[in-house]
Amino acid sequence: MKLGKGSCQGTFGELVQGIINDRPFLITLPIPSLRSEIKFIPDPAISEIRVVDSKPKVKKAGELLLKQFDIKGGGLLEIHSNIPAGKGLASSSADIVAVLRAISDSYCLPLTNKLISDIAVQIEPTDGVMYEEVVAYDYIHGKLIENFGELPPFILVGIDFGGTIDTIEFNQILKFFSREDQKQFLKAYNLVKTGFKERNLACICRAATISARVNQKILPKSGFHHFEKLADSYKGGIVVAHSGTVAGILLDRNIPDCHKVVSRISRELSTPFMGSNIKLFQYDSDENIVFNLIQ
Template sequence: MEYFCHPDGAANRDTIVLRGKAAAPGTCGELVQGTIKGEPYLISCPINLWSEVEVEVREPVEYRDGLGKSCRAAQLALEYLGLPYSAVSIKRITVLPESKGMGSSTADIAATCQATARAFNRELPSEVIAAIAAKIEPSDGQMYPGITICNHLTGEPKKYLGEAPPLKLVVADPGGSVDTVLFNCRQDLASKNFQKEPMVRQAIELVTRGILTGDWEMMGRGATISAQANQVLLPKPYLAQWRQWAAEVRALGVLVAHSGTVMGMILHPNGTDAEEVAEYIGGKKPTWRVWHTSMISGGLR
């Protein structure tokens, strides 16, 4: 896919002056998402599926707005760098499905910001990229290294928990879509988040301790609690069945896209093979999209 932010520059495609590339991982929903005393908390779950972006910057031309999230990200990155806003061509290669809760928009935005900076031999800090992403829409935290707790509405990092454990995930999408922006505009969002705060607090504690101490079973329990707590806000019709299958294969736990459709299963490294689990579930639900991947540390490449 290619975006061209400034149609006025289309006739001058042979005047490319600078080029930068970057890649950002997607997510399998979140290990935890919710609020504590009304403040948003999110622990992302970066996975080994990527959005790769190449940015080409041309001579300045007349600016035209309304050309997509990636173009807005390029504009904000250039503004932060103190550079004139130029004609920007953005090419994206991604395997991340949209509107499923897999951080596709955040990955595109983050990679675009860094690719734009790299076109000028600059590198944007994760905190700056997260803040830019949050100006465009509520965002995941996969631009931060390792596994990090962040405020997904402001992009502010809260705590670095460490590198991602070497675990496999089975991911399932039963179908449907969720618009992240509309979801975060819900009138009942604050009250529903308040309702699930006790479980979210417990989930954050377990996931944090689990990652810091290498107790992956504890981490899985925390993720499962957060997934269950989110049923009051965005119910997953098949979560009970998903948890049952996870128990059958002795998974460490489950996780969900708290503002999306996908569900994930965290597998023990010495347990059932991820490909076998994916085939097992795919046989039971042939209309679902089911695949397997790995949990990885966040950060841009």
């Protein structure tokens, strides 16, 4: 038993989210510079887990892990995260994964991604953030569907439209997807597979746009047609948080003058929303830096 440390990355929404053959799934878009980092300070004098900042999901995850291994001890959790909550950036999923890793580190427990998933879905529908690479993941049942690997180099220009969305409440709403919608999900899934196999970001961008377009029926994003126009102009794709408040444009980092293009897109993306309560940020997969991230 020792001081335990655990961390987990966040995401920017999802590349694709929907259902195929009645199975819910999402395809992750990991952003490593969005992180939840947790320390677990074991204390044999107490028999419960205490959290510095009141986070019941994190506390419950830790308790479920200790119960899994029949451990009676307790301790204190310290949470440090730069992932804004309620935006569709996997903040609570990252917290849950990080706490399980921290406690496992303290007690030297044999933690696996499958066990993380099994515990996480007892608390809420969960993103596949326990996997470092891009994966297709059943977020309701906590099952890995397919591991695609790392995205080709990319840049993301994103907007947060403000407000928050409760993921648990949102996932309790019955959503109807037509037969045509489900065909689009399958098309998007196959485009992602092709994109990773051929290292072709254009295919992945097309897939993301298809999914974002279907999601307009479920959780519409303001100015979506403007996003489409910009994405098409710069040969990018639209990425959204299917149960959150962010949307963005995914770009191939290898395009000529990519930083000039990003500057132009940032201006053109924010112009229609001048005066609105939006936040703009950028992510570069080569530099792993998020700029102007909401705190």
